[in-house]
Amino acid sequence: MNRPRRSIDWGFPRWRGYAGARETTTVRLCDRHGCDEPGDCPAPKAPNNPDRWYFCQRHAAEYNRKWDYFEGLDKEEAEARARTERQASAGYTEASHYGWAGSGDGSRSSDEMRALEVLGLEADADFEAIKKAWRAKAKEVHPDVNPGDEEAAKQFHACSLAYEVLRQAEERRQWRG
Template sequence: MARATRSSDWGFPRWRAYGAEREAVKVRLCDRHGCEAPGDRPAPKSPNSPERWYFCETHAGEYNRNWNYFEGLTAEEAAQRESDERRDAGDFSESKHNSWAGPGDGTRSRDEIRALELLDLEVDSDFEAVRMAWRRLAKSNHPDVKPGDADAAKRFQAIQAAYDVLKTAEERRTWKPD
């Protein structure tokens, strides 16, 4: 004996449109007080906590702008956590050689960014701009140009160290295996 009603959900492809369920769909609202938008963007309530807030897109952006990952930690604890996470995140650097991304989009390390700031350059500067800035600053702060000036000697050493960091990073980026 055949059933009186037949479901149209059998097999693949589904024979009715997605989202056309007969049951009411439970929608979670944004956890921000007074907001009636759907809360479909989870955000952690505190570092290393499984509990989550659920915000709409606008309030998730506001929450992320004000998020401090190291809140409540001393400077030593924050430095320790950062070093632990850098050590644990080393596997992500395995795909660095693929060069999928260009400069200025997260491919530069923190040391490279500091070196670029020291040379008064933008994050997306190419190596030719780095070389020109290094030459300009090195000439103006060289100990032979300013003899006896201890501050100029320190600036020259910092400029040289920044150039070395950027040069090794550029060599690493442009190196191609045989």
Template sequence: MARSKRSIDWGFPRWRGYEAGREAQSMRLCDRAGCDEPGVCPAPKSPNSPERWYFCQQHAGEYNRGWDYFAGLSAEEAAARASDEQRDNAGYRESVHYGWAGSGDGSRSRDEMNALDVLGLDPDVEFEAVKKAWRAKAKEVHPDVKPGDAQAAAEFHKLQLAYEVLRAAEDRRQWAGPQA
């Protein structure tokens, strides 16, 4: 009878102890002088260079805040690089139309999201809550309540437009019916 070549610790429970993997793990520290945090965020030392700094999250944020992508380029070279990148990324710009790049779950358009921001509501709110918030805010700044106040009239107009956008979107959803 042939002997099995499988070890005794191939599954669970493990029949051997866990002592084998108890060596100290080497950890790279942040490259910022005096920092003792782990350096887990690589950052380029210079543009188009394979060499990297390794910073902790706090120092990586500081490094990236001061990063200038166009450093060392003339105005013409910077404009050429910017136009090349816009040309190369044009496909991503098109995806915004389909709702992939917007916030929320993709079921609301950018106009609807802006209208919800005007009313101070979350993206996943029901239309009844939209009506309730619109009525409450419109009562505060209605021209009959504040006659002669141009700022209140402008705010009321903005609330009215936001409500119309959301009402039209709700009507479209009701006419379209449930999506399968």
């Protein structure tokens, strides 16, 4: 006597497992010459162009490392494009008051990121680490410690400005709540 095969869908037709299919799947390979890994990371061939390269993760990282959004633009055009990008995405900033976003996740401005770079800190540094790094750097390059050294005076000035930018940003965050 032949028994009917038991189904694996428990009476719900869309609950079958994904591994149940027997047809072949096509895997797109990396567009980098000589690479045999799956190319599942799209990368633009040119700005404002729908054509894409499809790289593996390693080659996509290599490709994007040198990508410059403002390449080929002079300073005024780059500033105008950056301004329009900020205006287009300005509506998304109104959600920043919810307070779940922490530093290092895109909540810092480009000025803050440059200030952190001057002090030699990572993007997710808290304000205590910023104060500590500023004090150490200021002691190292202070004009009283290095009399007559123009380079040390410039570094001290840059560190002081960086600390001031970060201090004001922290005050704004505290004020917002």
